[in-house]
Every structure is written in C-alpha cells, then in structure tokens.
Amino acid sequence: MSFDDFKEGLGALLEPSAVRPTDFGKRGYSLQVTAKRDQVEPIARVAREADLFLEAMTAVDFADAFQVIYLYNAFGAGSRVRVRVAVKKGESLPTVSTVYDAALWHEREVFDLFGIPFDNHPDLRRLLLPEDADFHPLRKDFGKVHGVRSTDEIYGEPTA
Amino acid sequence: MADKKVAPGPIVHVAVLEDILNLFRANSLWPMTFGLACCAIEMMAAGASRFDLDRFGAGVFRGSPRQSDVMIVAGTISRKMAPTIVTLWEQMPAPKWCVAMGNCAISGGPFEYDGQYAIVPGADLIVPVDVYVPGCPPRPEGLIQGLLLLQDKITKGEKRNVLRRFQRGARSAA
Amino acid sequence: MASQLPEPIVEQTYYLNMGPQHPSTHGVLRLFLKLDGEYIIEADPIVGYGHRGHEKMAESHLYEQFLPNTSRMDYLSGLLFNHGYVAAVEKMTGIEVPPRAEYIRIVCAELNRISSHLLWFGTYIMDLGGFTPFLYAFDDREIILDILDRITGSRLTYSYCRFGGVAKDVDDEFIRATREFIGRLRSRWEDYHNLVTKNVIFIHRTKGVGVINRETAIRFGCTGPVLRGAGVAYDIRRAEPYSVYPELEFEIPTGAAGDAFDRYMVRFQEMEQSLRIIEQALERLPEGPIRGRAPRKVRPPKGDFYFAVESARGAVGFYIVSDGTGYPYRLKVRSPSLSNLQVLTETLSGTLVADTISILGSVDIVVPEIDR
Ligand code: SF4
Numbered sequence: 001m002s003f004d005d006f007k008e009g010l011g012a013l014l015e016p017s018a019v020r021p022t023d024f025g026k027r028g029y030s031l032q033v034t035a036k037r038d039q040v041e042p043i044a045r046v047a048r049e050a051d052l053f054l055e056a057m058t059a060v061d062f063a064d065a066f067q068v069i070y071l072y073n074a075f076g077a078g079s080r081v082r083v084r085v086a087v088k089k090g091e092s093l094p095t096v097s098t099v100y101d102a103a104l105w106h107e108r109e110v111f112d113l114f115g116i117p118f119d120n121h122p123d124l125r126r127l128l129l130p131e132d133a134d135f136h137p138l139r140k141d142f143g144k145v146h147g148v149r150s151t152d153e154i155y156g157e158p159t160a
Numbered sequence: 161m162a163d164k165k166v167a168p169g170p171i172v173h174v175a176v177l178e179d180i181l182n183l184f185r186a187n188s189l190w191p192m193t194f195g196l197a198c199c200a201i202e203m204m205a206a207g208a209s210r211f212d213l214d215r216f217g218a219g220v221f222r223g224s225p226r227q228s229d230v231m232i233v234a235g236t237i238s239r240k241m242a243p244t245i246v247t248l249w250e251q252m253p254a255p256k257w258c259v260a261m262g263n264c265a266i267s268g269g270p271f272e273y274d275g276q277y278a279i280v281p282g283a284d285l286i287v288p289v290d291v292y293v294p295g296c297p298p299r300p301e302g303l304i305q306g307l308l309l310l311q312d313k314i315t316k317g318e319k320r321n322v323l324r325r326f327q328r329g330a331r332s333a334a
Numbered sequence: 335m336a337s338q339l340p341e342p343i344v345e346q347t348y349y350l351n352m353g354p355q356h357p358s359t360h361g362v363l364r365l366f367l368k369l370d371g372e373y374i375i376e377a378d379p380i381v382g383y384g385h386r387g388h389e390k391m392a393e394s395h396l397y398e399q400f401l402p403n404t405s406r407m408d409y410l411s412g413l414l415f416n417h418g419y420v421a422a423v424e425k426m427t428g429i430e431v432p433p434r435a436e437y438i439r440i441v442c443a444e445l446n447r448i449s450s451h452l453l454w455f456g457t458y459i460m461d462l463g464g465f466t467p468f469l470y471a472f473d474d475r476e477i478i479l480d481i482l483d484r485i486t487g488s489r490l491t492y493s494y495c496r497f498g499g500v501a502k503d504v505d506d507e508f509i510r511a512t513r514e515f516i517g518r519l520r521s522r523w524e525d526y527h528n529l530v531t532k533n534v535i536f537i538h539r540t541k542g543v544g545v546i547n548r549e550t551a552i553r554f555g556c557t558g559p560v561l562r563g564a565g566v567a568y569d570i571r572r573a574e575p576y577s578v579y580p581e582l583e584f585e586i587p588t589g590a591a592g593d594a595f596d597r598y599m600v601r602f603q604e605m606e607q608s609l610r611i612i613e614q615a616l617e618r619l620p621e622g623p624i625r626g627r628a629p630r631k632v633r634p635p636k637g638d639f640y641f642a643v644e645s646a647r648g649a650v651g652f653y654i655v656s657d658g659t660g661y662p663y664r665l666k667v668r669s670p671s672l673s674n675l676q677v678l679t680e681t682l683s684g685t686l687v688a689d690t691i692s693i694l695g696s697v698d699i700v701v702p703e704i705d706r
Contacts, residue, residue, distance in 0.1 A: 024574075028425070028640035028651075053552045056668035060655050069653065071640065071668070075568040080640065102555035105676045113389075128382035128705055130240040135277070137390050138664075143275030144394040146661040154636055154657055195361055197384055197702045198409035198491055201453070205479075205489075208456075208472035223356070236702070241362055241383040244354055270402060271386050275394060278387035297409075297490055 003079040006072075007031070009046035014039060029071070029080035037093060040070075040085055044096040044103075047072045047081070054096070055080070057106035059087075059114045061140045062151045066116055068093060086151065092117040113138040179317065185229070185255060186314035189218040189307065192228035194248070196235025199262035199297040203234045206300035218307050225251040230310065232303070233283040236264040236271060242280045249287045257314070259306055260289045263296045270296065288323050347375060352690070354383045360457065361701035363675075365694075369687065377682035377690075379675055384702040392665035397423055397632045398497070400665070405491045407667060408703040410453055411646040413439075413446040413482075413492045420495040421576060422641035422652040426634035427497075434622040435499035436578045441512065441615045442482060442494060444608040448519070449478040450646035451601045458598070458695040459530055462539050467530050474519055481511050498628030509616055516609050523606070531602075540594040544681050544693030547592045554680070555673040558648025559600045560697055564592035570644040582614045594696035601698070631660050647671050647698055667706055671699040 010019050024030040035043055055073040059066050070083040087093050095118040097103040107118045108127040115136035118124060140148045206213050213219035222228040225248045260283040263269030268281025283289050290313060293306035353364035362383035368376040388407060392400045404419040405412030417439055424431060456471030479489045485502050486494040494501050530536050548564045561568055567586040571579045587603035589596025634656040642651035648670025655664040674697050681693060
C-alpha cells in the first residue's frame with residue numbers, strides 16, 4: 001500500500017509514454033499522467049487501492065478542449081500525482097465518485113464552473129452558483145480574461 | 161394642539177412619546193447574529209471581551225430576525241444569498257435599522273471588478289441602509305462608532321434611508 | 335356530534351432547513367436535513383452562499399493584485415493562505431527568499447494559526463452552550479491580533495507576505511510581546527482544561543460523537559485536524575516541508591477514535607506545538623534583509639504548478655497554470671474545508687439533530703473558503 005504500488009498499477013494500465021516523473025521541487029507533483037477518457041476511473045481505482053486520496057480536482061479551459069485535472073496524494077513525502085484528461089467541448093467525462101466520495105462535490109464544482117457533465121454522477125447539481133444560474137463562469141468566453149491559449153502552448157504536447 | 165410635524169410614520173403620532181420611545185430604542189439595540197464573511201469576525205470581536213458592545217446596550221446578539229431590531233450586514237453579499245437577506249429583513253419587526261459593515265456591504269469592496277458575476281455590490285441595493293461603516297474589515301471600534309451614530313440617528317428621529325435606487329442622484333444600479 | 339379523536343401519530347420523515355442564517359453554522363452554510371423524529375437520515379450541506387468568484391477574479395488580475403484576495407478566502411488563517419500563495423508564485427518564478435523573511439513568516443503564520451484555533455475554541459464551546467470560554471479565548475486572541483496588527487497593519491485580513499520576502503521588518507518590541515504572549519498562553523492551558531476539557535457536559539457532547547475514521551477521511555479527502563484526529567499523522571509541514579519547517583522541532587499530535595473530542599484535543603495540542611515553533615523560530619531569527627530580489631512584475635514561466643501549505647484547517651493548495659504573462663491563466667485553490675465539510679454528508683446520517691451542532695463545530699469550517 002504505497003506510492004510504488006500505485007506506480008506499478010499505473011504501468012499496467014497505461015502506456016509508458018503517458019506517465020512521466022517530474023521534479024517535485026519545481027512543479028509540486030512528482031508524477032504526471034496523461035490519461036484518456038475511459039482510463040479515468042481505472043486510475044482512480046488503482047489510486048484507491050494504493051491508499052491515495054483525491055486531493056483536488058479542477059479543470060482548465062483551452063481553445064481546443066477542456067483539461068480536467070485530478071490531483072492524488074499519498075500520506076508520504078513528495079507523492080502527488082497530477083492526472084490530466086482532455087475533454088472536448090460539449091463532451092462528458094465518466095465520474096470517479098464511485099471510487100472516491102470526494103469526487104461527488106469536486107465534480108459538481110467542475111460542472112458548475114465549467115459546464116462539463118459527468119456520466120453516472122448520482123447528483124449533478126450546481127455546487128456554488130445559484131441553482132437558476134445559466135452560465136459557467138470559469139470558461140474563457142465568460143467575463144474578462146487575458147487571452148485564450150491552446151493546450152500545447154501550456155502543457156507542451158498536443159491534445160490526445 | 162395641532163401637531164406641526166406631520167411626517168410619514170405612524171398614523172397616530174404623539175411627538176413626545178415618540179421621542180421617549182426612540183430614546184429607549186436607541187439604547188437597547190438588539191443586533192441579529194448574521195455573519196456573511198470576514199467582517200463577521202470583527203463583529204464577533206466587537207461583542208467579545210475587549211470591545212464589549214454591551215456597554216452601549218447593543219450586545220444582545222439574537223439568532224432570530226424576529227427578536228432583533230438592527231441588522232448588521234457584515235460581509236460580502238453573494239447573489240445566492242441576496243434573496244435570503246431580503247427575507248430576513250422583511251421578517252424583522254419594525255422599527256428596524258440596518259448597518260452596512262465593511263466595503264463589501266457598502267459597494268462590493270474588493271470584489272467589484274470588471275466582469276464580476278457573483279456578488280451584489282452593496283447592501284443598499286436590496287435593503288435600506290442607515291449607517292455605513294467602511295473598512296476591510298472595519299475595526300471593532302469602527303463598528304462601535306457606527307452603532308453610536310445609529311443611536312444618534314434614532315434619538316434625533318431622523319428620516320430613514322431608502323434603497324439606493326430611490327436615493328436622490330443615485331447612480332443607476334447595475 | 336361524534337367526537338373527533340386525534341389521529342394516531344404517524345411516523346414519517348420530514349425535512350428541516352438549517353441556515354443559511356443560523357447562529358451555529360458559522361457563516362452562511364445551509365444544512366438540509368431529512369429527519370426521522372430526532373434522528374437525521376440524510377444531510378445535504380448546501381454551500382455557495384459566500385461565493386465571490388475569487389478564481390475568476392485571478393484571471394483578470396496580476397499576480398500582485400491577487401495577493402489581498404488570499405487572506406479574504408480563509409479570514410481566520412489569512413496569513414497562512416497568504417504565505418501559501420506567495421510561496422507558490424516564488425517557487426514557480428524562482429524567487430529567493432532571505433532566511434530572516436522566512437523565519438518572520440513562520441512566526442506570524444503560527445501566531446495566526448493559534449488565533450484561528452482560539453477563535454474556533456471559543457465559538458465551538460459557545461455553540462455547545464458555554465459562553466464564558468468564548469470571552470476567555472477572545473481575550474487571548476486579541477493579544478495576537480495586537481501583535482500582528484503592529485507589524486502587518488491589519489487585524490484580520492493580512493497581506494503581509496510579498497514576493498521575495500515580507501512587507502515590514504519586526505522589531506524588538508514584537509519579539510518581546512510574542513515571548514510574553516507565549517508565557518501567558520501557556521499559563522492559560524490549565525484554565526481552559528479546567529473550564530472545558532474536564533467538563534462533564536462537554537465530554538458527553540463530544541466523546542463518541544461524529545466519528546470520522548481513517549477510511550472515511552481518505553475517501554473524502556479530509557486533511558488537517560479532521561484527518562489527524564482519525565490517527566493519521568499527516569501534516570504538510572512535515573510531509574512536504576516548506577519554508578524553514580525542516581529546521582524546527584515539533585510534533586504532530588494525533589487522535590485515536592476520530593470523534594469530536596479527538597479533534598478538539600488535536601487542535602489544543604497543535605496550539606502548544608505552534609508555541610514551540612514560535613519559540614524556536616524567535617531564538618534562531620537571523621539578521622539580514624527581509625526582501626530578496628524580485629522582479630517588479632512577476633512573470634512565471636509557462637506550465638502548471640501546485641504548492642500546498644498547512645493551514646489551520648488542513649492542506650491548502652494553489653494550483654496555478656501560467657501562460658508566461660503577468661496574469662494567471664488559471665488559479666485553483668484547493669480549500670481544506672470543502673472536503674472536511676463534505677464528510678458530513680456521511681457522518682451526520684444516523685445522529686441526533688442536537689449533535690449536528692457539535693459535529694459541525696468540531697470540523698471547523700470557514701464558509702467563504704469553501705465557496706471561494
Ligand atoms: S469588506 Fe473586506 S473584510 Fe469585509 S467581508 Fe468584504 S472582503 Fe471581507
């Protein structure tokens with residue numbers, strides 16, 4: 001039940017190019033994972049078995065797609081994992097709330113602020129905004145922002 | 161004995177009695193426990209050991225709007241919260257007063273910027289405010305002064321404030 | 335006329351709405367409870383009544399302009415949030431912080447942590463029906479606020495940290511006052527324990543109430559005293575040491591059962607540990623500059639970055655996506671109270687309505703930090 005187990009489990013699940021170690025001191029996480037849409041839940045299961053917890057979940061809006069970010073962490077030193085999934089505009093993502101209850105609210109928040117729906121989420125209501133709000137404020141086409149970027153400009157790799 | 165001061169107010173108006181009542185009212189203000197954000201902590205501090213609002217008769221924080229007669233709007237009013245505040249205000253029995261504490265309750269404070277979507281910039285857009293206490297957050301001394309001003313206002317029987325959209329020369333509320 | 339006998343009492347579930355204006359929800363939290371008599375079947379906390387759009391605001395503000403916002407998210411431990419944000423941007427940009435500034439930050443941050451815990455202590459006991467400890471705790475808290483007020487210029491919403499250092503140097507008076515405060519607070523522990531910890535009513539209302547065990551805490555992603563109360567010695571200050579914490583000695587207090595009483599004790603011991611940290615930091619406080627070299631306008635390189643610190647309520651993280659300009663492309667705040675509150679959806683079910691107050695208070699949430 002440790003971080004190494006998790007890495008092993010990931011290795012069995014994803015191709016090696018999708019998992020890259022990073023410098024914890026520079027980035028704040030020691031493993032970056034680029035996942036595909038249908039791998040989100042299996043990754044969560046592996047993390048759950050390895051005793052990791054879902055620390056945070058968020059999304060970033062880019063010109064080409066949304067990037068949904070999952071941050072897993074273990075109770076050890078420097079063991080944060082950033083999982084990134086590209087979601088095309090208008091598409092949905094499978095829920096991980098079946099594995100982590102924490103995702104129930106994190107997914108509601110992402111749905112609220114970005115309008116990304118989650119399949120099979122038991123209770124997908126708005127979390128923060130009033131129930132009758134009709135906008136998703138953290139999208140880049142809402143309000144005042146400074147430029148919209150594409151994914152590879154920031155993450156340096158094209159969207160899968 | 162014609163009463164010269166025919167001001168809007170109670171139908172039966174007995175000036176002297178009214179003044180005496182106002183004096184009583186001013187010296188036993190019962191604020192509602194109603195914290196919205198950061199400013200609420202300073203409101204609590206004002207009621208706690210060092211600042212002791214009780215000295216001015218305003219330390220009886222009530223949990224229910226039906227028992228209180230001054231609403232201290234302490235903090236940011238989000239759009240989700242605004243209808244609740246109006247309801248609470250309407251539940252308070254008259255005569256009632258409102259203090260807008262902090263920049264958020266006065267004008268939206270730091271959160272009023274180009275493209276903001278989440279807050280109501282100013283308590284006086286939804287409830288009539290009598291005293292404004294600026295600061296982010298105002299120090300407890302500031303709140304105490306605000307309440308003293310309110311007491312002044314009540315004892316002098318000054319006119320009540322109105323919503324911002326009815327104020328003379330008010331900028332059009334967005 | 336046939337007498338109308340009262341209908342037999344039918345057992346049925348009903349709904350109770352608690353908040354958003356309620357004296358013991360500490361701000362604008364709404365709990366929607368489904369009840370069976372006195373027992374809660376389902377609890378649905380509804381948040382968002384303090385949503386102010388901090389994250390959207392960040393996207394149209396410079397990194398420097400966003401600095402004051404951080405202390406307004408969690409206003410009880412504003413300096414810790416402030417420190418977290420500043421340290422995140424420093425790490426991203428590669429700004430060096432002189433050691434004196436780091437030590438000053440730690441002293442102030444720990445003072446802030448104590449003031450946050452003291453406020454929690456006062457209000458928690460007040461929710462449980464004891465008014466006196468509230469006055470005691472505020473008495474002590476005011477001294478911290480005075481100390482911090484002298485150097486930061488604010489009682490609550492500090493924006494004291496700057497990129498590359500702190501805004502103002504501390505002086506001998508600050509150090510003297512802090513030392514004096516340490517002695518004073520230590521002498522108060524006994525009062526607090528006599529007044530509250532040994533109080534039978536208090537024990538009955540907290541022991542075995544609101545148990546959050548390790549497994550639940552992991553599923554919900556709880557951190558801070560909630561997690562430590564469940565027996566996990568996880569503290570960002572130790573797990574991912576930042577600033578000068580590696581050089582300082584302190585312990586991570588943990589509980590065993592994970593009930594409200596354990597969380598109470600954990601916070602209490604944490605205050606003592608914070609005092610120890612402050613003592614050591616003051617002892618070692620080096621001479622030197624308080625501001626390092628930082629660019630006038632911070633422009634972190636492209637990429638994403640995460641940095642976490644331990645606030646009074648748990649791990650608070652800043653996930654910043656930078657596009658190389660002076661404006662953050664995306665700034666996400668991982669707030670501890672969100673996860674800590676979410677656990678109530680499970681913990682509250684099956685408990686008595688009266689225990690709601692005790693459990694909610696023991697988790698110690700700050701609503702605008704959840705809502706951001
Ligand atoms: S005025 Fe300042 S301190 Fe008061 S609620 Fe607004 S942001 Fe917080």
